[in-house]
Amino acid sequence: MKNTFGSSVSLTLFGESHGAAIGAVIDGIAPGIKIDEDFIRSQLSLRRPVGLISTPRVEPDEFVIESGVFEGKTTGTPICILIPNVNTKSEDYSEIRSKARPGHADYTAYEKYHGFEDYRGGGHFSGRLTAAVVAAGAVALSALKGKGINIGTHIARLAGIADRGFKDYESDIKKLSEMQFAVFDTAAAEKMKEEIIAAKNVGDSVGGVLETAVTGLPAGVGEPWFDSVESLLSHALFSVPAVKGVEFGGGFSLCNMRGSQANDPLRTENGKIFTLTNNNGGINGGITNGMPVVFRCAVKPTSTIHISQQTVDFINMENVDFLAGGRHDPCIVHRARIVVDSITALTLCDILSARFGTDWLAE
Amino acid sequence: MKNTFGSSVSLTLFGESHGAAIGAVIDGIAPGIKIDEDFIRSQLSLRRPVGLISTPRVEPDEFVIESGVFEGKTTGTPICILIPNVNTKSEDYSEIRSKARPGHADYTAYEKYHGFEDYRGGGHFSGRLTAAVVAAGAVALSALKGKGINIGTHIARLAGIADRGFKDYESDIKKLSEMQFAVFDTAAAEKMKEEIIAAKNVGDSVGGVLETAVTGLPAGVGEPWFDSVESLLSHALFSVPAVKGVEFGGGFSLCNMRGSQANDPLRTENGKIFTLTNNNGGINGGITNGMPVVFRCAVKPTSTIHISQQTVDFINMENVDFLAGGRHDPCIVHRARIVVDSITALTLCDILSARFGTDWLAE
Amino acid sequence: MKNTFGSSVSLTLFGESHGAAIGAVIDGIAPGIKIDEDFIRSQLSLRRPVGLISTPRVEPDEFVIESGVFEGKTTGTPICILIPNVNTKSEDYSEIRSKARPGHADYTAYEKYHGFEDYRGGGHFSGRLTAAVVAAGAVALSALKGKGINIGTHIARLAGIADRGFKDYESDIKKLSEMQFAVFDTAAAEKMKEEIIAAKNVGDSVGGVLETAVTGLPAGVGEPWFDSVESLLSHALFSVPAVKGVEFGGGFSLCNMRGSQANDPLRTENGKIFTLTNNNGGINGGITNGMPVVFRCAVKPTSTIHISQQTVDFINMENVDFLAGGRHDPCIVHRARIVVDSITALTLCDILSARFGTDWLAE
């Protein structure tokens, strides 16, 4: 469905980086969920660039809820959230129209859209659209919170610097909700920022790994084979620009374990079932087992750098050098974490509404 | 869609490990594609257990094409392939009905299906169903081959032993098609087998990483955001039992690179555009760039082991020990690679038919 | 999705009239629903041709449940029902390969499948596939019955002869379940049969109108705009071969009413809300209002007749005359009613499971 994802609860994205507006339509969210515009605003602020470690292009991200909310609550019908583009400088882009920026979608978009694409600032492929994901995700996050389901993402690794892992999931997630730079270990956080600035100073960029935990999901959610929780989440996560890897639980490190280490032993206590380790990331056979769902996303270094690169002028078909102008991020990992939370929340609302019906989120 | 994936070309799976049959329905494949039953058979044989490194349960995998093929060619209407189960021993499983096998879907299936699930041998969650994926995938692989698109998967890592990576994609893929144990480096292959047998000898199991390359895909294929090639492939790949991670191109290793290293410089020669490295795995912005599409899947060690494990009797809600009987695999990585090829081929047929129309695969 | 319909509960059809088998996969039906093979058999017998008013080709319709049923109940995973073709006489068809039978899909299939279609007996377009719909529908009908939802279809008109309409819905639906020829008014039934035989005697065929009622649906089911109950039911009903019109409630006759006549006045009594008339067929704004859902399908006269007709040899591109041989029905209206019940039941299972969750049908 191209720019629409989800069936019970769906998200439709539209817009271009330098067009009139970007936006999202969320459909199928239960009626009666309180909409807190301040929460949407604060989520958007977590995605916005900050200080020296981000791009100087700062969009105000003023949003308008065009539909689907009445007297402060969801109506159950589609919610369209529009975010007008304000701070656009198209002139930065027009002269480089036919030069493929390495790592970007310029050339692939040209092949797909035959030159009719809005190429300014990445157009429809721009990370700018994730602002609409975040606004929509805020609604989903509120709905999940009402059911005791919480989501948090931290920077597990950035430019080689590692954060500590999740310890107490619930309190860790609470901490993350109050952090602008989502790293538990403050010393690591400082080092990460230094790495970002070091890269920035030479016109370069860095990447990282985001780790996400979801608590409060009931066991027995998800569907076998193609609607597995892993399939649906990874589908959504790989739609986030710059995500090039997704792993659940132990993920790639499971390959070095034996079954006796990788299998999570089960125990029961006080009528609850849990596992002693969580190498399966809370999911067996694609279905939740009641443990926290844990996954990691690889975020590649920002493609735009201020260093000369070899590329191709794909209209004139010739080899050229390319040095990016414009305003850009030396790192987007810290900004992407709220996008990951948001898309995860939307996907889980879809999965849960399919499982328990269209009203469940508001019950 | 639970057990159906794809829209232009779709795959529907059904069956249980110890039921009457398993099977698949492929819909939307172009009319006029030659069906080579010997090729289907040889693909199934690549998935079948072999020798000391696999389970002694060997199903003959005799398949019946019930529909959609006429005079040796696809008709364009749904192809149902049925694989009757023959070598089932249900008695192995009945006594352990309520004990969750660690790493398996027993408990999650129970929570989802409330005890009505066919629990014998993993039921619908059994890796046995991948035989149907392989049979269906053979049709997709043939169709792609006819368009110059080839797919090959090797074992990049197994129990800590690494194979060499892809060098010449086309000839490497050709080599893989002739290997039962898909490892380029024969010394590494021997060591991997030794590791499998070492684990087996102590009742344990091992996992690994599969690396896949697809050549011949035109540039400009895929859709932005939710139908990106990465989103659709990962969706399909995470449906394969035991896959816990998927990464494209550089994947998680990109996190340690700077943008200047991760970006793939573009060059043009003789009217063709290519990149000097392939850290983006042939995909920018979710759309193919004409380079080989390259990805890796983490395959966890087989969950069934012959070592006593802690678990829960989820019906009587008590802690118990569990020691698996039955016939099982000390490793499924070598068998899974043909499943990965197959599901990749089916997904690409879907993507390409959506892009170029329902007849394109046969033109 | 071509041959798959529904999202929460889906039906996938496969097979050709003269191939090895036809069949259906039902996915998403709640676990724990009792499967009564005798009921499936009796439903199939209602679809089968009978006596002088039908084709002499009688398939035994022996079905095999290949998956999704365990210990007599649905497991919640896909149910594949296979019906092998037995009584096929392909030689009847081979000589007329390139002559388009008027009213049939021969020429359109040729244009779509470029000659690779299995043309024997209508191939995949054959009414024969409705046997699989009926077998699958029996499962859905059982599930709905368990929730107090009943469906019945009678022949409202056939060759100009009208039956009486529904009076007491519940008892009328019960009566229909016991009728082979579903007409309330026995005198009208006799006249209809005479018309069928009269047409048959001159090699011709007749059509009719089927009227369906569904009782027991709760109010508030369906979704606005594109998943309206009318949209989804009509989508499914127009997939039944020979259906060329669908109308809900007053349908086309509403066009001759004024609003003051067409609007259904509402009343409440004993805490229940109902309407005094049912011109909207139990649906307002695409959503159920708690009244019986009532609709009618126009079924065109059987296309195959034993009268010479003008047609085209579409391979040799010449005008020819065509006189059908083979075994055929002078009327399919009486056989189609159970197909309408079945596809209606499957669609309602989908709508209800989407609304109330995947377990609701079995609760």
Place this chain on the structure above:
Amino acid sequence: MKNTFGSSVSLTLFGESHGAAIGAVIDGIAPGIKIDEDFIRSQLSLRRPVGLISTPRVEPDEFVIESGVFEGKTTGTPICILIPNVNTKSEDYSEIRSKARPGHADYTAYEKYHGFEDYRGGGHFSGRLTAAVVAAGAVALSALKGKGINIGTHIARLAGIADRGFKDYESDIKKLSEMQFAVFDTAAAEKMKEEIIAAKNVGDSVGGVLETAVTGLPAGVGEPWFDSVESLLSHALFSVPAVKGVEFGGGFSLCNMRGSQANDPLRTENGKIFTLTNNNGGINGGITNGMPVVFRCAVKPTSTIHISQQTVDFINMENVDFLAGGRHDPCIVHRARIVVDSITALTLCDILSARFGTDWLAE
């Protein structure tokens, strides 16, 4: 998908009658299609109420294209069209919140959305949203026109008065594009208007039948069983408020014909195949045969009338009388025809793009 329809080309609707705005997102339309804002405006004007025969509420229908258009052409990415609501008078509705207006979705929406729905003026169920369908449809109509595919709808019957049928399809469709009141027979048109005014004068309303023809569709388009042209078109058409019946070709009148009359004889001339009659409405087996696709929609009389009606206060659960205030249409048939054209165009763009690929419409 609730408020999204179509897969290759999809339409997503949002908005409420008295909310901030209504709008549509069209996704999947080929890149490079010229956008003529004047044409969109003129299509919207055909939907707008006119003179004595319509409601005095006249919305200016100023639209904003927020995305997906660049330098006057489609980019291939989602087009969001927003139509702000201006002329809203919410006070008309607040006092009648809990009284179900007969024929409307007030009560069904209340059951579905539990009272959280925006009830003002029908909210999300309002015919007002068809303005967004018309704006989106204008893009689809332009795309089809570029491929030689034309669509026209006339009022076949209104309050018992019949128009003549289509004669020369191409020139008739051209005529319709220039008519505000789409009736071929000018004498019939006058009588229809008199009937509308007569109904209006007593506070009542009238309904009618719309007949649509589509020319220029190639043969071989559509998919068997569930993506048949009839299934997809009827799905979309029944989403249009007030449509209660859909029939193709001869439709319900086929029930009174014999097969020898209903079958369309085929002929060939100059390498083209055609039928002498068009009782199948250009569709056999769900697939186009190259003849004009012809169908009719039953449009019920406007539900809002200025006559006292029996109804229920569904919050207080009591029987009450209801007399509508506000501004309303005595007839919407003449306004609905452009909605039918629009939704038909969007559905055909979906079907054709699925068949021939995402670029076909612009080639």
